[in-house]
Amino acid sequence: MLKRILDRYRELDQVRKRYLGFGVTLFIIFAVIVSGIFIGRIYSLGETYAEYTRNEIIHIKKDFLKDTVTNTISAVEKIRNRQERLLENKITHIMGYFEAYPDLELNAIIKYLSLPENSELLDIVIEDEAGTVIFSSPTGLAFSGVLLEDETVEYSQEFQYGPYKISLLILRDTVKKQIEEELREKIYREIYFQDAYMWVNEVIDYDGGDDYGIRLIHPNLKDTEGMSISTDMEDIAGNLPYLEELEGIRMDGEVFYTYNFKKLDDDEIGEKISYARLYEDYNWILAMGVYYDTIDAYYESAKNASEDEIAASVGILLGSGFLVLLVGMGMFLILEERYFRMSNMELKEELATDELTDAKSRRAGMKRLKEKFQKFSNNGCECALFLMDLDDFKHINDTYGHDVGDKVLYEVVKSIKASIRDSDTVYRWGGEEFVILVDGIGPTALETFMSKVLAAVEKTEVLVENKEVGITTSIGATYFREDDISFEDALKRADMALYESKKNGKGRGTIRQ
Numbered sequence: 208m209l210k211r212i213l214d215r216y217r218e219l220d221q222v223r224k225r226y227l228g229f230g231v232t233l234f235i236i237f238a239v240i241v242s243g244i245f246i247g248r249i250y251s252l253g254e255t256y257a258e259y260t261r262n263e264i265i266h267i268k269k270d271f272l273k274d275t276v277t278n279t280i281s282a283v284e285k286i287r288n289r290q291e292r293l294l295e296n297k298i299t300h301i302m303g304y305f306e307a308y309p310d311l312e313l314n315a316i317i318k319y320l321s322l323p324e325n326s327e328l329l330d331i332v333i334e335d336e337a338g339t340v341i342f343s344s345p346t347g348l349a350f351s352g353v354l355l356e357d358e359t360v361e362y363s364q365e366f367q368y369g370p371y372k373i374s375l376l377i378l379r380d381t382v383k384k385q386i387e388e389e390l391r392e393k394i395y396r397e398i399y400f401q402d403a404y405m406w407v408n409e410v411i412d413y414d415g416g417d418d419y420g421i422r423l424i425h426p427n428l429k430d431t432e433g434m435s436i437s438t439d440m441e442d443i444a445g446n447l448p449y450l451e452e453l454e455g456i457r458m459d460g461e462v463f464y465t466y467n468f469k470k471l472d473d474d475e476i477g478e479k480i481s482y483a484r485l486y487e488d489y490n491w492i493l494a495m496g497v498y499y500d501t502i503d504a505y506y507e508s509a510k511n512a513s514e515d516e517i518a519a520s521v522g523i524l525l526g527s528g529f530l531v532l533l534v535g536m537g538m539f540l541i542l543e544e545r546y547f548r549m550s551n552m553e554l555k556e557e558l559a560t561d562e563l564t565d566a567k568s569r570r571a572g573m574k575r576l577k578e579k580f581q582k583f584s585n586n587g588c589e590c591a592l593f594l595m596d597l598d599d600f601k602h603i604n605d606t607y608g609h610d611v612g613d614k615v616l617y618e619v620v621k622s623i624k625a626s627i628r629d630s631d632t633v634y635r636w637g638g639e640e641f642v643i644l645v646d647g648i649g650p651t652a653l654e655t656f657m658s659k660v661l662a663a664v665e666k667t668e669v670l671v672e673n674k675e676v677g678i679t680t681s682i683g684a685t686y687f688r689e690d691d692i693s694f695e696d697a698l699k700r701a702d703m704a705l706y707e708s709k710k711n712g713k714g715r716g717t718i719r720q
Contacts, residue, residue: 265480269463272403272482272495274570278637279405279493280486283390290385291362294328294377298364301325301375305368316368317342328385330376341371383489391424396604397638398563403497408436408452410490415453423491427469442467443476456485456492468496561635563613564620572634572642579644580694583687591653592694593643593660594701595682598713600639603678607671615678618667626663627656642701650720653684657716665714681708682716 304319305311311319313333320331320342331344362377394405407424415438422434438450448466455462461484467476481496559571567575579590597603597619604612616639623633627643634642648656660682669676683704685697704717711717 268480268497269482270570272463272480272497273461273484275399275405276482276484276493276495278569279390279393280484282393282637283386283486283491283493286386286389287382290382290389291377294382295362297325297329298362298375298377302364302366305366305373310369313341313371316371316373320344320373328377328381330378330381332374332376334372334374336370338372386489387423393638394424395426396609398609399495403495405493405495408449408492408494410453410456410485410492413453413457415450419453420449420492444478448481452481452483452492452494456483460485460487465499564616564635566620566633566635566641569634569636572632572636572644575632575634575644576642576694576698579646580687580691580697587689589647589649589686591645591648591656591684591686592697592701593645593657593682593684593716594636594698594705595641595643595660595664595680596705596709597639597664598679598681598709603676607676611669611671611676615667615669615676618669619664619678619680622663622667623660626659642698650686650718653686653718654716657682657684657718661714661716679714681705681713683708683719684716685719 301320305316316333320326320333325331326344329344331342332340333342335341359379360376361379361382363374364376365372365374367373390407394407397405399405404426406422406426409421409423410419411421412419417437417439418435419438420436422428422431422436425432436449438447438453440447440449442448444467446466448464448468451464451466452462455464461482463480463482465478465480467478469476477498477500479496479498481494483492483494485492559568560566561568576592579588582588583590597615600612600615603615616635620633620635620641623641623643627633627645630647631643631645634644636642643660645656661680664678664680667678669678683701683706685700685704687694687697691697700719704719707717708715
């Protein structure tokens with residue numbers, strides 16, 4: 208074909224050759240101009256796409272930080288309620304003892320109240336008929352001749368025993384200290400991706416200044432816990448993160464801010480975006496941050512991928528005619544749009560899946576529950592909800608180590624998935640707590656399904672030095688009801704049912720109608 212084109216060109220006269228050359232030149236110039244415009248536009252689009260991806264990731268990270276801190280505050284409330292119940296039960300037990308033995312002498316009364324299992328974490332006082340304190344607990348915190356102010360007492364119980372008035376008190380600081388220790392253990396134990404971690408500061412003076420607060424819990428700087436912090440403390444870039452945090456907390460009770468800090472288990476300094484929220488009852492600021500360089504890695508990846516696609520498309524455009532250029536450009540735009548969609552789908556799927564257990568994430572579960580409840584509200588579809596919590600999981604971690612604990616979580620999820628239908632979904636709700644969402648089963652089938660899950664967990668095999676780790680779980684089950692205002696009502700029922708299962712011996716399930 209090339210020979211025929213050349214032969215045809217030789218047959219042309221000089222004038223026609225000049226016109227042909229002129230036309231080809233104009234075509235080439237036009238093609239170069241159009242190609243340059245399109246190429247410039249494509250590069251601009253690539254930058255825009257990469258920047259958009261970065262902004263979306265920052266938004267997702269912010270949601271992750273806020274959700275995690277909010278969930279931790281919910282966990283603090285649960286810890287607090289549990290500690291208060293334990294201490295209140297201790298007081299009830301002591302009072303029951305005195306009801307059973309109504310004629311004890313003073314020495315016997317003091318001896319019983321001084322037992323470690325009775326006096327630990329409680330403040331106790333005995334007064335005679337004249338109101339004189341004749342005995343106070345070994346801690347001596349509750350009394351200096353008179354009772355403490357009401358705001359220092361979390362719970363109290365007074366009763367008359369013969370000529371003596373006995374007062375049993377739970378101090379606010381006692382409960383607070385117990386919660387602090389359990390929260391510290393939880394924060395140390397939690398593992399988040401990309402060096403993210405949580406910390407807690409306690410505010411002493413909301414006006415700021417020197418020693419306005421205390422670094423209470425900090426997994427990255429454990430040896431500095433208890434040190435005073437001031438609002439004039441600067442990071443490496445001269446920012447005042449503590450001042451910014453305190454001002455945001457004082458104004459809105461929560462704040463997003465950025466500052467520079469050393470990385471977890473590393474002396475490298477990095478800029479991080481953080482979210483802080485106030486737990487007002489104890490003046491605790493719970494905060495969590497993630498480093499920007501982990502976000503920038505996504506940005507560079509998106510930018511490089513975009514540039515690779517552009518370079519390939521430019522080669523095709525310059526080696527082809529104007530028509531091929533237009534076609535190539537159209538194909539490139541289609542491919543880029545598809546690539547963008549697939550990249551975002553992969554990113555969303557990654558964020559919707561728990562990295563450790565391969566279960567769906569809590570964020571995905573909240574979204575799915577909302578959708579299911581809306582569907583239930585519209586057409587009354589049957590949907591069951593199971594909230595489960597592995598029994599004595601802390602004991603497994605303490606005995607065998609966190610690596611074994613992580614393996615237990617993974618194998619349990621694997622066993623549950625094998626025992627349920629493909630249409631049923633397991634979500635990791637936090638720590639060793641999971642939610643199973645099941646379609647198409649009514650109230651009568653809840654017991655059967657729950658038994659299958661209990662059996663699957665109990666049969667899960669995890670060996671440590673040829674010894675099998677015993678694994679059981681407790682379950683709370685329910686389903687959507689017509690009087691539910693939102694899916695959270697069903698979650699609360701499931702949580703109450705789970706508590707009953709734990710209370711009644713663990714390794715069992717309870718249904719709340």
